[in-house]
Amino acid sequence: MLEMNGISKIYRTDLIETHALRNFSLKVGDGEFVAVTGPSGSGKTTFMNVAGLLESFDTGSYKLDGADVSRLSDEQRSRLRNEKIGFIFQSFNLIPDLDIYDNVDVPLRYRRLAAKDRDQRIKSALEVVGLSSRMHHMPSQLSGGQQQRAAIARALAGDPRFLLADEPTGNVDSLMARQVMDLLEQINEMGTTIIMVTHDPELARRAHRNVHIVDGQISDFRPYEPRAEIEAAAVAHGPAPMTMTPA
Amino acid sequence: MTAWNLRPIASALWRNRTGALLVAFQIAIGLAVLVNAVYIVKQRVEKISRPTGMDTANMIFVASAGFARDFDYDASWREDIATLRAIPGVQAASVISNIPLSGGGSSSGFQARPGETNPEKTVPGNTYLIDEQGVDALGITLSAGRAFEPQEILPPTPTFDAASQAIVTKAFAKSLFPDDPNPLGKTFFDGLSRPITIVGVIEHMHGAWVSWDKLDHVVLFPRIKTGPSAIYVVRAEPGRQDAVMREIEAKLGDSNPGRLMRWVRPMSYFIEQSYLDDRNMAIFLVSVTGVLLAVTALGIFGLATFNVSTRIRQIGTRRAVGARRMDIVRHFLVENWMVTTAGVVVGCAGALAVGYWLSVKYQLPRLDLYYLVGGVLAIWLIGLLAAWQPARRASAISPAVATRTV
Incomplete structure (x- = not known):
């Protein structure tokens, strides 16, 4: 699904060079749920940007879904982001002037899908996240958890091969955080590959695999744990039951 | 018309209509003055350049x-x-x-x-x-x-x-x-x-x-x-x-x-x-119209610049979810075109009203509709040119902006 080999990314200013990623290599298979953890400034977001084709990198190679994406034009990267990648941002990044329906519609319009197809996808995605009844609400009329679910619906509507989630629970309370995680797990179970950047070890434990980044390099691979073990650990920590109904 | 995103742009514009309406109003006044001023200047120039029959x-x-x-x-x-x-x-x-x-x-x-x-x-x-x-x-x-x-x-x-x-x-x-x-x-x-x-x-x-x-x-x-x-x-x-x-x-x-x-x-x-009075009137009207058009263009430029600078995260998000640079340029040009068109619609009515008033008050010929069409095209063009630079600037915003938390 995703294969990075020897990726490095350096941010340069007139005075300093910052090595955000150093010889970074990672493989993520189809259907995996990978958590990327690390301290602030470790390179998590840079990894996410490079993985999501939001930023280019300096050296190394990157294959996404079997295709080399190292030297794509800006337009080709846009198309790949639109068709293969779903983004979930820490701050939701919903467009405040559009209602939830239109927010979910944004990536579909850029794909130039027909109105009927878009409508079906939007309604289906909103149903998955439990926001069908709120589709004509404005983002400001929803709670943080609902907004994040709307953002997940936007990411899902395009039927992406994998989801990139950047601190998806960073701006919601703990109850909502568990709901969002439950939702991500459900999406993963449906076959979507998920890479989730987080600094919350509890959330990271719920992924199949944990990749720990320090100073732009992977410092630790947490081995794959069967889902049953993860769920057992989660029960021990008392997670809230998954709620799919509108809040 | 999916690619043009007309409905969502119009919908978003309507929710933030105050600034847009002010600029549209400015455009309406600009069009009403532009069309009638150009028409009057054209009449004056024709009057001055009439053949006299003499050497x-x-x-x-x-x-x-x-x-x-x-x-x-x-x-x-x-x-x-x-x-x-x-x-x-x-x-x-x-x-x-x-x-x-x-x-x-x-x-x-x-x-x-x-x-x-x-x-x-x-x-x-x-x-x-x-x-x-x-x-x-x-x-x-x-x-x-x-x-x-x-x-x-x-x-x-x-x-x-x-x-x-x-x-x-x-x-x-x-x-x-x-x-x-x-x-x-x-x-x-x-x-x-x-x-x-x-x-x-x-x-x-x-x-x-x-x-x-x-x-x-x-x-x-x-x-x-x-x-x-x-x-x-x-x-x-x-x-x-x-x-x-x-x-x-x-x-x-x-x-x-x-x-x-x-x-x-x-x-x-x-x-x-x-012909001194006619010439001075033509120069005055051309000057006033030029200033008015410049102010109108600045208004459109200002609105577009403001819209870009207050939506950097939003633009980054659009880029992240698949918008190409051209999509961003088009978004802002379409948004600006809608504001301009709203002004143009009101301005057409204003231009006709001013033209009628001038014809009654000063016995001037009725406004030629070709001038109205020309004025509308000119205002549209000015609007596009004024919004072009902010739209290009918006398209240069990196999609990585979407993942920034500050």
């Missing part, structure tokens, strides 16, 4: 004023005319009663039948007294008939006493004899029912008052202007006007101590004076 580029007027107690006007004009005609480069010279296109002159009412009491059948004509070289000196073209013969030229008279012959413009003749295409040889009458025979028809000639709707109603009589002041019209050969003027000043300046040479001026001087 204005080569005409010179000379004014002389006799002041000495023993000043002999008759001898003076004869001597002056002879001197003028002898100057190298002079094609023709004539005594003339007034200066065409100068804003000063004489007019009388004429009729097709003697004793006509119906004022609606009295045709006004701008009258000039000239001699046998007058037609040549004015550079006018006769479409029929002939110029005056030397023996036909009448002496000065202190009272208005026209003549029994006249050369008239085609427009004057048509007003006088609307049903007769060939007025040559026909007789018309002055206010005292004295008969006047048309011996020549001028194709086209402007009279004294540039804003008069009968400007092309001109009647020339074969008579010498009354003294002691004289006006001469001189027509120089092409390209020799300046040299001839210098020669006139040298030859006539001190030739007669009993009179004063008041001035020697080219025809262009009088035309400029007569």
